[in-house]
Amino acid sequence: MSRTRANHVPIELERFLPYRLSLLSNRVSQAIARDYERRFDLSVTEWRILAVLARFDALSAREVAERTAMDKVAVSRALMRLVGRGLVSRRWHGGDKRRSVLRLSARGWRVHDAVAPLALQHERDLLTRLSVAERAALARILDKLGAGTFPPSERVALRPRSPCAPR
Amino acid sequence: MSRTRANHVPIELERFLPYRLSLLSNRVSQAIARDYERRFDLSVTEWRILAVLARFDALSAREVAERTAMDKVAVSRALMRLVGRGLVSRRWHGGDKRRSVLRLSARGWRVHDAVAPLALQHERDLLTRLSVAERAALARILDKLGAGTFPPSERVALRPRSPCAPR
DNA sequence: TGCAAATAGTTGCATTTGAAACGATTATAG
DNA sequence: CTATAATCGTTTCAAATGCAACTATTTGCA
Numbered sequence: 070m071s072r073t074r075a076n077h078v079p080i081e082l083e084r085f086l087p088y089r090l091s092l093l094s095n096r097v098s099q100a101i102a103r104d105y106e107r108r109f110d111l112s113v114t115e116w117r118i119l120a121v122l123a124r125f126d127a128l129s130a131r132e133v134a135e136r137t138a139m140d141k142v143a144v145s146r147a148l149m150r151l152v153g154r155g156l157v158s159r160r161w162h163g164g165d166k167r168r169s170v171l172r173l174s175a176r177g178w179r180v181h182d183a184v185a186p187l188a189l190q191h192e193r194d195l196l197t198r199l200s201v202a203e204r205a206a207l208a209r210i211l212d213k214l215g216a217g218t219f220p221p222s223e224r225v226a227l228r229p230r231s232p233c234a235p236r
Numbered sequence: 237m238s239r240t241r242a243n244h245v246p247i248e249l250e251r252f253l254p255y256r257l258s259l260l261s262n263r264v265s266q267a268i269a270r271d272y273e274r275r276f277d278l279s280v281t282e283w284r285i286l287a288v289l290a291r292f293d294a295l296s297a298r299e300v301a302e303r304t305a306m307d308k309v310a311v312s313r314a315l316m317r318l319v320g321r322g323l324v325s326r327r328w329h330g331g332d333k334r335r336s337v338l339r340l341s342a343r344g345w346r347v348h349d350a351v352a353p354l355a356l357q358h359e360r361d362l363l364t365r366l367s368v369a370e371r372a373a374l375a376r377i378l379d380k381l382g383a384g385t386f387p388p389s390e391r392v393a394l395r396p397r398s399p400c401a402p403r
Numbered sequence: 404t405g406c407a408a409a410t411a412g413t414t415g416c417a418t419t420t421g422a423a424a425c426g427a428t429t430a431t432a433g
Numbered sequence: 434c435t436a437t438a439a440t441c442g443t444t445t446c447a448a449a450t451g452c453a454a455c456t457a458t459t460t461g462c463a
Binding site: 404405406407408409410411412413414415416417418419420421422423424425426427428429430431432433 | 437447448449450
Binding site for chain 4: 149167168
């Protein structure tokens, strides 16, 4: 009602969880990304695709989008670059000509193997600021906050698999 | 070396902290943003500016950018809309004609007072998934991970203030 | 004082991003 | 079997974003 600030309850942005998460996430991601963007000419999107293809072989573009929680358009465009640079090989599924079958090429593996330790080191650097108990708490908290809102399909098949090769 | 996947150690993206933070942050922010974007035609950037002006009166555009950790260009453009819609009043500092003096207008306060409870409710919904101990741990963890990388100027003056009015 | 450097805010431009639409293919209902 | 709907990946186009350049003003130093 009143125009004087005393009568309002302003949000304390710096304590507001969504805001803090956003800050932390951006800062952490960018710190790591700067490294491999310069040294390997990889965007965050592209690196995530490499990472998920290193873990799960022969995914389709849609599956990559699901597992990385990225837009299918972003995935399509990133794949165009990755395939063009020869880091990812793309075939088409014999039984369903709509689906692509994506794999890391030898060059893709080399880039992955160079970037992965770098990314993991960054993560370790972060986590060393926390006590062992806090690290465990963080993992549990992320589980609790992360599960439930995520697309249910994501929960079903998180194991590596060797799907039928394109015939 | 080898081309077979057995000889590599793929990153487990779904356990990788920067990735998980990114997912969680995006999901949380978007969930809240959808609400007030539709109902009040406010972008995240614009809402953050309203929030920080509700908390700290008569900031300059640069100070808003600092406190929201956003780009000064983004702030400038968001302010153009907010001032245009009459949610924020902009004067110029008497002693320094470069600086703007930004305040929430009566309309701006009304929008803030409508959005703030909505945002806080979303935060509460999130936090109810956690135990009391976990909530405390999360706050501590965010403090530890957040401090240190942040611009040091940010640490000095986080208390509300009543700066000298434009003369 | 006078002039170079610094600061506040805006604008221009090129890149990135996302939503809807699209063509091609496959699944499903009748 | 046919037609309708659903799926996969790409394209298109408009909006958001970020960087550098720019104007106007102020600061600092010789």
